Amino acid sequence: MGLYLYAMLPEGKLATLTIEGMDKQPVQLYSIAPFTIAYSETERERFLASRAHLLTHERVIEAVMQAVDVHEAVPLPLQFGMVVEDWQQVRTDLITGHEKDLLGLIANLTGRREVGIKIFWDPTLELNMALEENLELKAKRDSLAEKILSMDDAIAIGQELEAALEQRQADIMDAFKDKLQPLSHEYVENELMTDNMLYNAAFLIDWDKEPEFADLVETLDQQFGDRLRIRYNDFTAPFNFVKLD
Structure with a gap:
């Protein structure tokens, strides 16, 4: 046994x-x-x-x-x-x-607890929003849409679109980190598990500060509205903060 x-x-x-x-x-x-x-x-x-x-x-x-x-x-x-x-x-x-x-x-x-947050987005929607905010890039993409592109042209426009999407991703992540990290003692970013997962992180916070942390998550949820889906876990075993060499 x-x-x-x-x-x-x-x-x-x-x-x-x-x-x-x-x-x-x-x-x-x-x-x-x-x-x-x-x-x-x-x-x-x-x-x-x-x-x-x-x-x-x-x-x-x-x-x-x-x-x-x-x-x-x-x-x-x-x-x-x-x-x-x-x-x-x-x-x-x-x-x-x-x-x-x-x-x-x-x-x-x-006296502390681990809380987790996972954020999901629609990359196509975000790219379209980025193009509406960058009309020069939008015009460039549209002008190439019906052309037969060389390999170099295809790579170049692809890299510009990817950079625009990555910047948008970074801006969203920074908005969450700027609000949430000050309440945490430690912070861990975990692997993204699906193509539409934008952010996956765990925070070690004081046990009694969870309601304040949850309010900030709710504020961010309202700020981004339908652009994001947020999964917040307020009670979980603190696996992310147990490291023994």
Whole structure:
């Protein structure tokens, strides 16, 4: 029987937790000084990174977050799929040599929360808007529309249109960063996952400042109107701000 690990926090900050984890096994707590670890028993050696498994992993971590006083401790989320044979392996592989760094990461998260924002746009719409604001470029593009272009001409106009769209993208991103970054302690830009995703970022903010942060997101949403679709996540495990060398 192995152990599937979800999260760790300072010892003594959480006594009980009632939730099912992987394979509907009850999540338990184990003290291994100076930490408490949320885990469940498993007969598997590995877990496929399916949507259902990923959601279960995150749901357990979020349950731990909700069960503790965030001003005293925030659980350190552990990587998906971490299965160990026994607690000695946890001590050897996870804690020994890393105890100070792990406690430092937990201290950095305490009283704070990760919030995420994803922004989607319509590149064609934005390009047309850019052309309406740059009539010289619009006239140039229109004059070439019915011509057979040389390779050099096609590349040149393509580069100009791409630059106009990239500038528009940068302006939108700057508008969001200028408003939101001052409220954050740390900030991470993540990979764009779809062609119409403009921006994907996570912010580490003070727990009690989330309503203020959400108001700024709402203000930006109203500012850009139908040009953008914004997905804002105000409660998530702080994976983006857990880095252990």
